[in-house]
Amino acid sequence: xxxxxxxxFMMIFTSLVLLAGCYGGENVQETEKDGxxxxxxxVGKSVLHLAVAGEIPTLKTNGxxxxxxxxxxxxxxxxxxxxxxxxKVTEGLVDTYDVSEDGLTYTFHLKENALWSNGDPTKATxxxxxxxxxxxxxxxSPHAYLMESVKGAAHIQDPDHELYGKVxxxxxxxxxxxxxxxxxxNDVPYFTELLANPVFYPQNEKFSEEQQDKYALEPExxxxxxxxxxxxxxxxxKWTLKKNSDYWDAENVKVDEINFKVAKDTSTEVNLYETDxxxxxxxxxxFVDVYKDHEEYTTSxxxxxxxxxxxxxxxxxxxxxxxxxxxxxxxxxxxxxSILKNGSKAAYWLVFPGFVQSPEGEEFRDxxxxxxxxxxxxxxxxxxxxxxxxxxxEINLDLLSYDDGQRKSVAEYMKNQLEKNLPGLSITINxxxxxxxxxxxxxxxxxxxxxxxxxxxxxxxxFLSVFLSDxxxxxxxxxxxxFDKNVKKAMVDFTDIDKRFAELQEAEKILIGDxxxxxxxxxxxxxxxxxxxxxxxxxxxxxxxxxQWVTIGN
Amino acid sequence: MKKYIAxxxxxxxxxxxxxxxxxxxxxQTLPGSPFNDERLSSTQKEVLNExxxxxxxxxxxxxKYLGNITKGDFGVSFQFDGRSVSSIIGERIGVSAILGxxxxxxxxxxxxxxxxIAALRHNTFxxxxxxxxxxxxxxxxxxxxxxxxxxxxxxxxxxxxxxxWEGFEYSILPTxxxxxxxxxxxxRFMRTEMLDVLGNEYITTARAKGIKxxxxxxxxxxxxxxxxxxxxxxxxxxSLMTGTLVVEKIFSxxxxxxxxxxxxxxxxxxxxxxxxxxxxxxxxxxxLIVDLLYGVVDxxxxxxxxxxxxxx
Numbered sequence: 128x129x130x131x132x133x134x135x136f137m138m139i140f141t142s143l144v145l146l147a148g149c150y151g152g153e154n155v156q157e158t159e160k161d162g163x164x165x166x167x168x169x170v171g172k173s174v175l176h177l178a179v180a181g182e183i184p185t186l187k188t189n190g191x192x193x194x195x196x197x198x199x200x201x202x203x204x205x206x207x208x209x210x211x212x213x214x215k216v217t218e219g220l221v222d223t224y225d226v227s228e229d230g231l232t233y234t235f236h237l238k239e240n241a242l243w244s245n246g247d248p249t250k251a252t253x254x255x256x257x258x259x260x261x262x263x264x265x266x267x268s269p270h271a272y273l274m275e276s277v278k279g280a281a282h283i284q285d286p287d288h289e290l291y292g293k294v295x296x297x298x299x300x301x302x303x304x305x306x307x308x309x310x311x312x313n314d315v316p317y318f319t320e321l322l323a324n325p326v327f328y329p330q331n332e333k334f335s336e337e338q339q340d341k342y343a344l345e346p347e348x349x350x351x352x353x354x355x356x357x358x359x360x361x362x363x364x365k366w367t368l369k370k371n372s373d374y375w376d377a378e379n380v381k382v383d384e385i386n387f388k389v390a391k392d393t394s395t396e397v398n399l400y401e402t403d404x405x406x407x408x409x410x411x412x413x414f415v416d417v418y419k420d421h422e423e424y425t426t427s428x429x430x431x432x433x434x435x436x437x438x439x440x441x442x443x444x445x446x447x448x449x450x451x452x453x454x455x456x457x458x459x460x461x462x463x464x465s466i467l468k469n470g471s472k473a474a475y476w477l478v479f480p481g482f483v484q485s486p487e488g489e490e491f492r493d494x495x496x497x498x499x500x501x502x503x504x505x506x507x508x509x510x511x512x513x514x515x516x517x518x519x520x521e522i523n524l525d526l527l528s529y530d531d532g533q534r535k536s537v538a539e540y541m542k543n544q545l546e547k548n549l550p551g552l553s554i555t556i557n558x559x560x561x562x563x564x565x566x567x568x569x570x571x572x573x574x575x576x577x578x579x580x581x582x583x584x585x586x587x588x589x590f591l592s593v594f595l596s597d598x599x600x601x602x603x604x605x606x607x608x609x610f611d612k613n614v615k616k617a618m619v620d621f622t623d624i625d626k627r628f629a630e631l632q633e634a635e636k637i638l639i640g641d642x643x644x645x646x647x648x649x650x651x652x653x654x655x656x657x658x659x660x661x662x663x664x665x666x667x668x669x670x671x672x673x674x675q676w677v678t679i680g681n
Numbered sequence: 682m683k684k685y686i687a688x689x690x691x692x693x694x695x696x697x698x699x700x701x702x703x704x705x706x707x708x709q710t711l712p713g714s715p716f717n718d719e720r721l722s723s724t725q726k727e728v729l730n731e732x733x734x735x736x737x738x739x740x741x742x743x744x745k746y747l748g749n750i751t752k753g754d755f756g757v758s759f760q761f762d763g764r765s766v767s768s769i770i771g772e773r774i775g776v777s778a779i780l781g782x783x784x785x786x787x788x789x790x791x792x793x794x795x796x797x798i799a800a801l802r803h804n805t806f807x808x809x810x811x812x813x814x815x816x817x818x819x820x821x822x823x824x825x826x827x828x829x830x831x832x833x834x835x836x837x838x839x840x841x842x843x844x845x846w847e848g849f850e851y852s853i854l855p856t857x858x859x860x861x862x863x864x865x866x867x868x869r870f871m872r873t874e875m876l877d878v879l880g881n882e883y884i885t886t887a888r889a890k891g892i893k894x895x896x897x898x899x900x901x902x903x904x905x906x907x908x909x910x911x912x913x914x915x916x917x918x919x920s921l922m923t924g925t926l927v928v929e930k931i932f933s934x935x936x937x938x939x940x941x942x943x944x945x946x947x948x949x950x951x952x953x954x955x956x957x958x959x960x961x962x963x964x965x966x967x968x969l970i971v972d973l974l975y976g977v978v979d980x981x982x983x984x985x986x987x988x989x990x991x992x993x
Contacts, residue, residue, distance in 0.1 A: 395831065563712040
């Protein structure tokens with residue numbers, strides 16, 4: 128027996144020795160053992176330390192994009208255009224471009240000094256290659272729909288059309304290495320803005336083809352043409368961006384290195400910030416109270432609007448007065464200011480202020496302002512009228528909600544407010560993880576649902592087309608012919624921009640003001656702490672970040 | 682002994698198959714689908730379902746899956762583009778294992794020590810002190826302890842890193858957070874067992890023979906008191922595995938636990954299956970080792986022939 132016990136201990140010992148390599152300590156020593164910017168200053172390098180919530184889901188420009196993927200992609204790659212620090216479209220790889228008189232043909236002249244990190248120039252064919260790849264049925268690019276204004280793109284994605292999958296029919300040509308000609312289906316006024324989306328980014332054709340299935344899985348399976356290159360990628364743990372000295376605008380990129388480390392918990396992130404391990408910390412509402420008077424505290428607004436879906440299959444919610452009462456019956460300002468506290472803004476609309484202007488510079492919101500905004504008394508009046516029409520005294524509704532802390536409290540708050548202001552209403556909250564929640568919404572298996580939408584381009588159609596009666600996301604059985612007519616026209620007809628603008632304003636009024644198909648809740652904000660020596664940290668409204676304008680002082 | 686191990690391995694495979702089957706079918710009751718994404722069109726969803734074989738009848742999917750795992754192919758994750766389940770587990774398991782092993786070993790040593798001291802100094806200040814530690818260790822949930830340690834030791838005192846996994850010093854706080862429970866359980870068990878054993882006649886005999894006190898304690902006392910301890914090793918290991926789910930998240934340790942929770946929330950079927958099977962395999966092996974350890978600690982328990990209960 129003694130021999131056997133020896134054997135057991137040997138076994139345990141060997142496995143421990145083998146495992147000891149797993150601390151991952153080997154590559155710590157080189158740069159940032161203690162990780163504060165001051166040590167880095169000494170070696171003359173300007174290094175930004177950031178925490179992220181998880182692993183990068185994909186680095187394929189045609190992949191399933193979330194905020195983190197898109198952030199990484201727009202920092203290591205570049206398309207024809209990019210979004211600048213003020214969320215305006217600015218030139219990226221495009222040097223100059225011409226638009227034909229009918230607005231249907233764009234000719235882009237590329238910068239000839241824009242190189243891939245393997246030394247190849249970024250050619251017009253690299254764009255065509257990436258676009259066709261995104262549209263190909265095999266790649267299943269969730270953002271391919273953004274390409275629909277390019278000639279042929281809609282048919283290529285339509286399984287019932289003869290052009291399905293025939294990506295060579297796409298209306299793009301490379302007239303020479305650095306000239307790209309794009310034909311459009313409609314003269315969309317926001318085409319250059321579309322081009323700033325990663326799905327329109329180029330991929331180095333030769334390199335990507337060589338990599339096949341391995342493309343974008345590891346840093347060595349990628350070449351970059353953006354302000355930074357991905358230097359190392361330790362999956363789900365940490366990765367490093369290095370300044371790309373071959374980037375055409377490299378002289379304006381002031382940060383040499385960005386270290387990302389995965390911190391999955393907000394309180395961890397705050398603690399890391401407090402110990403100077405990271406330079407930026409994102410805050411959830413429970414930390415906002417602690418830090419809101421701190422000088423390093425900042426907030427920004429996102430182009431993300433949350434609203435309550437009201438399922439009209441439900442017999443009570445099919446009554447317009449009931450819906451209006453619910454929309455009016457709770458204090459949205461309080462929810463934004465006292466519950467969320469992160470710079471979120473109470474919403475009485477979908478198209479948020481500052482989102483879009485008419486060609487004459489008229490703000491979209493100015494015409495109708497806040498829709499269906501009223502006092503609790505008015506709400507109660509509508510409610511009683513609705514109850515009378517229905518012949519009911521008491522109504523019980525389910526409220527489908529997200530399961531994270533912050534949005535959970537908003538749902539609780541709404542429930543309390545509505546139950547107080549609308550006598551006879553009782554609400555049961557049903558929290559679900561996001562995927563499950565989406566499935567229930569898709570099945571119309573809910574009464575009220577806390578939902579949201581984020582835009583890709585600054586056009587009201589982005590928000591409004593969600594509620595088209597045959598739209599894929601019209602998950603509340605809303606149908607209004609005038610609304611459908613206005614929005615559908617706006618999707619294809621760009622001949623009279625002013626009229627289009629007015630019709631979209633009317634459509635939004637129908638959706639919220641007249642019909643109360645949804646109850647807008649708030650435009651999401653986000654709060655963060657940024658170290659005072661870090662300047663130019665850019666949080667875009669679409670929940671992505673750009674790092675190329677960051678400077679780190681002393 | 683060999684025959685015994687062989688039959689145990691057979692049972693293990695059977696258990697494994699049952700777990701695989703149960704997980705596979707239970708997973709189907711998860712509401713939603715991995716491709717529930719606001720941005721995917723219904724055509725794209727169909728293509729995806731077809732590509733990953735999710736449109737086939739369940740029985741076909743099931744046998745395909747079993748066929749693949751015998752070949753060691755656990756499939757490809759849905760949430761991370763093109764990354765195989767084996768590589769996801771492979772990258773993370775080392776970290777979880779070392780954290781678990783460190784907590785188990787540190788916890789056992791400290792726990793045994795506390796338990797023995799408490800037993801030897803029965804009903805003294807030391808005994809009470811050790812038991813207060815044990816009760817605290819049992820009653821404070823590991824996520825509370827983890828949060829406290831992170832804030833006080835990491836932020837306020839600045840003695841140890843707040844989070845991440847870049848060297849031994851990074852593993853100290855998560856280890857303490859996880860080991861507290863082990864220390865507490867061990868100390869309480871050891872104290873009771875030791876008191877029990879020390880009251881036996883053979884201890885008195887040994888002492889009467891004039892054997893040195895530490896030999897009495899270590900050779901005659903400890904070894905006999907260890908037997909019941911081994912029975913709780915299995916459950917302890919399991920509680921460590923579940924403990925890592927939370928502690929890994931708080932300390933941003935790139936281990937397997939957090940990945941497991943996330944895969945369930947995102948309906949990432951291949952990862953759910955892969956990680957569940959991996960955990961169960963680990964658990965089955967731990968049970969086997971524990972059973973074999975009985976024989977090592979107590980030769981009265983014979984494993985050969987008719988089974989391990991024979992000696993009792």
